[in-house]
Amino acid sequence: MERLPAFELRRASSLAEAIGWLAGTPGARAIAGGTDLVPNLRDGLGSPPVLVDLSGIAGLDALVAGDDGVRIGANVTLARLASDAALAQALPAVVQAAASIAAPGHRSVATVGGNLCVDTRCVYYNQSEWWRRSNDYCLKHGGDTCHVAPHGERCHAAYAGDLAPALIVCGARVEIAGPDGTRGIAIEDLYRDDGRAHLALGPGELVAGVVVPVQPPRARSAYRKARARGAIDFPLAGVAVRLSADAGRVASLAVGLTGTNSRPLRLAGTDAWSGRAIDEALLADLGKAVQKQVSPMRTTLTQANWRRQVAAVAAQRLVRELAEAIA
Amino acid sequence: MGKRLVSLVVNGRLREEAVGDATLLLDFLREQLGLTGTKRGCDGGECGACTVLVDDAPRLACLTLVARCEGARVETIESQSAGGRMSALQAAFHEKLGTQCGFCTPGMIMAAEALLRGDPAPDEVAIREALGGNLCRCTGYVKIIEAVQAAAGVGTPGDAPRRADATQATR
Numbered sequence A: 001m002e003r004l005p006a007f008e009l010r011r012a013s014s015l016a017e018a019i020g021w022l023a024g025t026p027g028a029r030a031i032a033g034g035t036d037l038v039p040n041l042r043d044g045l046g047s048p049p050v051l052v053d054l055s056g057i058a059g060l061d062a063l064v065a066g067d068d069g070v071r072i073g074a075n076v077t078l079a080r081l082a083s084d085a086a087l088a089q090a091l092p093a094v095v096q097a098a099a100s101i102a103a104p105g106h107r108s109v110a111t112v113g114g115n116l117c118v119d120t121r122c123v124y125y126n127q128s129e130w131w132r133r134s135n136d137y138c139l140k141h142g143g144d145t146c147h148v149a150p151h152g153e154r155c156h157a158a159y160a161g162d163l164a165p166a167l168i169v170c171g172a173r174v175e176i177a178g179p180d181g182t183r184g185i186a187i188e189d190l191y192r193d194d195g196r197a198h199l200a201l202g203p204g205e206l207v208a209g210v211v212v213p214v215q216p217p218r219a220r221s222a223y224r225k226a227r228a229r230g231a232i233d234f235p236l237a238g239v240a241v242r243l244s245a246d247a248g249r250v251a252s253l254a255v256g257l258t259g260t261n262s263r264p265l266r267l268a269g270t271d272a273w274s275g276r277a278i279d280e281a282l283l284a285d286l287g288k289a290v291q292k293q294v295s296p297m298r299t300t301l302t303q304a305n306w307r308r309q310v311a312a313v314a315a316q317r318l319v320r321e322l323a324e325a326i327a
Numbered sequence B: 001m002g003k004r005l006v007s008l009v010v011n012g013r014l015r016e017e018a019v020g021d022a023t024l025l026l027d028f029l030r031e032q033l034g035l036t037g038t039k040r041g042c043d044g045g046e047c048g049a050c051t052v053l054v055d056d057a058p059r060l061a062c063l064t065l066v067a068r069c070e071g072a073r074v075e076t077i078e079s080q081s082a083g084g085r086m087s088a089l090q091a092a093f094h095e096k097l098g099t100q101c102g103f104c105t106p107g108m109i110m111a112a113e114a115l116l117r118g119d120p121a122p123d124e125v126a127i128r129e130a131l132g133g134n135l136c137r138c139t140g141y142v143k144i145i146e147a148v149q150a151a152a153g154v155g156t157p158g159d160a161p162r163r164a165d166a167t168q169a170t171r
């Protein structure tokens, strides 16, 4: 009756216990909500001997707002994040992103940690075992050729988590707990541009939580994604923007992108636009910068170039709308 | 691999069962308990046919390891009728033709049940949002939404935007 490959499930009661099991058992994987991991295991994408269940770790689901910002524990569910009225005021992009992830039946268990660490995706990868076998597998799992870029050496599977770009524009830091203690890094540094190994986590390391600083006064943020199924789907391109403006001029602008590369991105170069008028010329430069920095590949049924264009247009629209809301 | 004992309450009845670590709640319900009302559609989290309630929240049984349901309260479509009488939702799906082939119906009703517990008078946007993960190949959804509205005793479709999409809003 088992439809999943056999594994031993270990319920960790503390982070230290989870880290010990993960570091000490080759191939062991963490499971939080399981809404990404379980379907992947069903598809034969990995057969970990041990799954370390994080859901019983005391305190990992704390969501605490303090003077210096908000700390969101890794086990906070997306349903909780999406329905938090105070957060919707303070961090609209993050709450909008959470509300856009999958459907209520997923969000009730899906976690912040699991969403940040969600696997990269590709039409040649998110398929059943027999489908992939009939196609000689691929570089990311079980094969030696990438069907998207056959002459390349790397996997271009797209990172398509929705929370990361929203947290990037809000300046979040991620707390990582591991065998050598705890470290904090900017959230964009959690990722690498490699579809096969997109997380910069060492053996046994886990995301413990995210810390989002207090947002600058008069800053506003929003998130928008393009997807194939309007009610429930990963982003083909997802864009978060945080803008603060003064008298129609940019005070600060941050743009985060997902779905277009093997990692979520912070758009480079926006600092240089401080002081510029928010006009068509700025939006044109923004569109060009987005089109230049994203690199969607043929990893979805939707054309890569459409994803590039839609990322640029979504960024432009968000900036325009946020500027109007601030004015 | 190993089996373990879990105790959980299924449709009001305490169960103590030996389950495998890798056993999915869907297989446990259908094959171990014989509760075949919960349907296997896509078997990968895409269609909502396997929606059940776990501690009042909607959950996809095909993505849930039963070994992690220790102490949980699980409700399936079989819990809806009482004493041979249909629940309000079941009756409304019947009367409003919210069900055709019926395959999506248990999941639709359980997703709607989860919604109505938290929001007894939902608007159309909230209904569309709550059923967003549930696919139906037959009805075209309009009759399903009407059925949920009838069960809740609220409005008629058409007086709200066609699609709930919080992500399109700029705050």
Ligand SMILES: Cc1cc2nc3c(=O)[nH]c(=O)nc-3n(C[C@H](O)[C@H](O)[C@H](O)COP(=O)(O)OP(=O)(O)OC[C@H]3O[C@@H](n4cnc5c(N)ncnc54)[C@H](O)[C@@H]3O)c2cc1C
Pocket: A029, A030, A031, A032, A033, A034, A035, A036, A037, A038, A039, A054, A074, A078, A100, A101, A102, A103, A106, A109, A110, A111, A112, A113, A114, A115, A116, A117, A118, A119, A160, A161, A162, A163, A205, A206, A207, A208, A232, A233, A234, A235, B044, B045, B046
């Ligand atoms: C139909 C469907 C639609 C979906 N749509 C979307 C969508 O629109 N947007 C989106 O972003 N996602 C989507 N998802 C994917 C998934 O539901 C979400 O990304 C979810 O947030 C994953 O969280 P989880 O807790 O369930 O993760 P899990 O499945 O438990 O874990 C995911 C990965 O993260 C690792 N992990 C978990 N917790 C930690 C931690 N604390 N530290 C380090 N590693 C960890 C796990 O080992 C695993 O590799 C969808 C899934 C399905 C089935």
Ligand code: SF4
Pocket: A121, A122, A123, A124, A125, A138, A139, A140, A141, A145, A146, A147, A148, A149, A154, A155, A156, A157, A195, A299
């Ligand atoms: S980008 Fe290439 S290697 Fe990566 S999953 Fe797709 S086909 Fe496989």
Ligand code: FES
Pocket: B039, B040, B041, B042, B043, B044, B045, B046, B047, B048, B049, B050, B051, B060, B061, B062, B063
């Ligand atoms: S069978 Fe569970 S979502 Fe389709």
Ligand code: FES
Pocket: B098, B099, B100, B101, B102, B103, B104, B105, B135, B136, B137, B138, B139
């Ligand atoms: S009634 Fe047939 S799938 Fe919905």
